[in-house]
Amino acid sequence: MERNTSQGKHVGVQQINFLIPVQEDSERPCTSPRFPRNMSVAAHTTPLLSRVVGYSVAIANNAGRIIRDIMKRGELGIVEKESARDLQTEADRAAQRSIITSLQKCFPKSTIIGEEGEDEVKDLSGQVFDPSSDSSSSISSIACPPQLTTVAEEELVIWVDPLDGTAEYTQAHECRISGHLGVCKTLGLSCESLLDHVTVLIGIASGGKAVGGVIHQPYYNYQNPGAELGRTIWGIVGGSVGGMPIVAPPEGKVIVTTTRSHSSSTVNDAVAAVSPTEVLRVGGAGHKVMLLLEGKAHVYVFASPGCKKWDTCAPQAILEAAGGILTDIKGDPIPYHATVAHRNSTGVLASAAGQDHQAFLAKIPQHVKDNLKA
Numbered sequence: 079m080e081r082n083t084s085q086g087k088h089v090g091v092q093q094i095n096f097l098i099p100v101q102e103d104s105e106r107p108c109t110s111p112r113f114p115r116n117m118s119v120a121a122h123t124t125p126l127l128s129r130v131v132g133y134s135v136a137i138a139n140n141a142g143r144i145i146r147d148i149m150k151r152g153e154l155g156i157v158e159k160e161s162a163r164d165l166q167t168e169a170d171r172a173a174q175r176s177i178i179t180s181l182q183k184c185f186p187k188s189t190i191i192g193e194e195g196e197d198e199v200k201d202l203s204g205q206v207f208d209p210s211s212d213s214s215s216s217i218s219s220i221a222c223p224p225q226l227t228t229v230a231e232e233e234l235v236i237w238v239d240p241l242d243g244t245a246e247y248t249q250a251h252e253c254r255i256s257g258h259l260g261v262c263k264t265l266g267l268s269c270e271s272l273l274d275h276v277t278v279l280i281g282i283a284s285g286g287k288a289v290g291g292v293i294h295q296p297y298y299n300y301q302n303p304g305a306e307l308g309r310t311i312w313g314i315v316g317g318s319v320g321g322m323p324i325v326a327p328p329e330g331k332v333i334v335t336t337t338r339s340h341s342s343s344t345v346n347d348a349v350a351a352v353s354p355t356e357v358l359r360v361g362g363a364g365h366k367v368m369l370l371l372e373g374k375a376h377v378y379v380f381a382s383p384g385c386k387k388w389d390t391c392a393p394q395a396i397l398e399a400a401g402g403i404l405t406d407i408k409g410d411p412i413p414y415h416a417t418v419a420h421r422n423s424t425g426v427l428a429s430a431a432g433q434d435h436q437a438f439l440a441k442i443p444q445h446v447k448d449n450l451k452a
C-alpha cells in the first residue's frame with residue numbers, strides 16, 4: 079500500500095511495494111539551476127504551496143496530452159478494478175505514471191497518493207515531465223494566504239486522480255469505434271461532449287484540509303476545430319483562483335448536478351429532495367464542480383460512498399477558493415490526512431459561491447444520511 083522513498087512516500091490503492099530513487103536536487107527538473115525557465119523568476123521566493131500548484135498546472139497539462147494521445151491511438155487497454163462500473167484504462171495508468179514521477183522529482187518530501195495501482199507505475203523510464211517546459215502558468219500570480227506561506231514540503235499530502243470520468247472516456251471510445259458520427263445512436267450524445275466530462279485532478283492537502291488544487295479539462299474547446307484543446311483551473315483556499323471566469327448560477331432556479339454512471343436509489347432520493355428545477359447528470363467529480371464554478375449548476379449532490387479523496391481534494395480546494403463549500407452529505411468536513419480512508423463513505427454535497435449550503439443539507443432526508451455510514 080505504501081511506498082517510501084528515502085524522504086517522501088507514495089501511497090496507491092494496491093498493496094505493491096516499489097521504489098523510485100530520489101534524485102539529487104541538481105537533477106530534479108523543478109530545482110535545476112535553469113528552472114524556472116518560463117514560469118516565473120520568482121519561483122524560489124514564492125511560497126511552496128504556490129509552487130506546488132503552479133507546477134501541478136504544467137504537470138496536469140502534460141497528463142492531458144497523454145490522455146488525448148491514447149484516445150487518438152485507440153488502444154485503451156481497459157481493465158476492471160472493483161467492479162464493471164469501476165474501470166481503468168492505459169490513459170489512467172500512463173497519466174498517473176507521469177504525474178506522480180514528475181511531482182515526486184519536484185517535491186520528494188511530500189506524500190503523494192494516486193488512484194491507480196502501483197504495479198502500473200513500475201516502468202518509470204521517460205515518464206518525468208519537466209514543468210519548466212510549460213510556459214502557460216505564472217507561479218507569481220498564484221496567491222497564497224499568510225497562514226499557508228510557511229507550510230513545509232513534508233506536511234503536504236497530494237491526492238492525484240489522473241483521469242476523472244473514466245466511464246465517460248471509455249464510452250466515448252466505444253461510440254467512436256462503432257463509427258457513430260455526430261450524435262451517438264446508443265448514447266444520444268456526441269463522443270466529444272462525453273470527453274468534455276474528463277478531467278485530471280491534483281489536490282493538495284495540509285493539516286488534513288484541502289488547501290490547493292488543479293483541474294485540467296483536456297477536451298475543453300472540442301466544439302472549435304483548430305482551436306487549442308484544454309484548459310486548466312487552479313486555486314488556493316484564501317488565496318486566488320485562475321484559469322476560468324467564476325460565474326454565479328442563475329437566480330430563481332435550483333440546478334443540481336450528479337452522477338450519470340454511478341446512480342442508485344439513495345443518490346436519486348437525495349437529488350429529488352433538494353427540489354431541482356433541472357438535473358445535470360454528467361461524469362466526473364472534477365467536471366461537476368466546474369459546473370458550479372462556471373454558474374451552470376447550483377449544487378452537486380452525491381449520496382453514495384463511491385467517490386474517493388482523489389476525486390474531491392482538488393475540486394474542493396478550488397471551489398472553496400472561489401467562495402463555495404464542499405462537505406459530506408451530513409455537512410461534516412472531508413479529511414485529507416495521509417492515513418485517512420480513501421473512500422468518501424458519507425457522500426458529497428457541494429454548493430456554488432453564494433448558495434445556502436446549510437439549506438441544501440437540511441433537505442437531505444434522514445434515511446439517506448443514515449444509509450451512509452462513516
Ligand SMILES: Nc1ncnc2c1ncn2[C@@H]1O[C@H](COP(=O)(O)O)[C@@H](OP(=O)(O)O)[C@H]1O
Nearest residue numbers: 164241242243244337339340361362363384385
Ligand atoms: N459506485 C462507484 N464505484 C466506483 N467508483 C465510483 C462510484 N461512484 C463514483 N465513483 C468514482 O467517483 C468519480 C465520479 O463519479 P461520477 O462520474 O459517477 O460522478 C469517478 O472517478 P474516476 O472516473 O476517476 O474513477 C468514479 O469512478
Ligand SMILES: [Mg+2]
Nearest residue numbers: 164165193244
Ligand atoms: Mg477510477
Ligand SMILES: [Mg+2]
Nearest residue numbers: 239242243389
Ligand atoms: Mg475520479
Ligand SMILES: [Mg+2]
Nearest residue numbers: 193239241242
Ligand atoms: Mg480516475
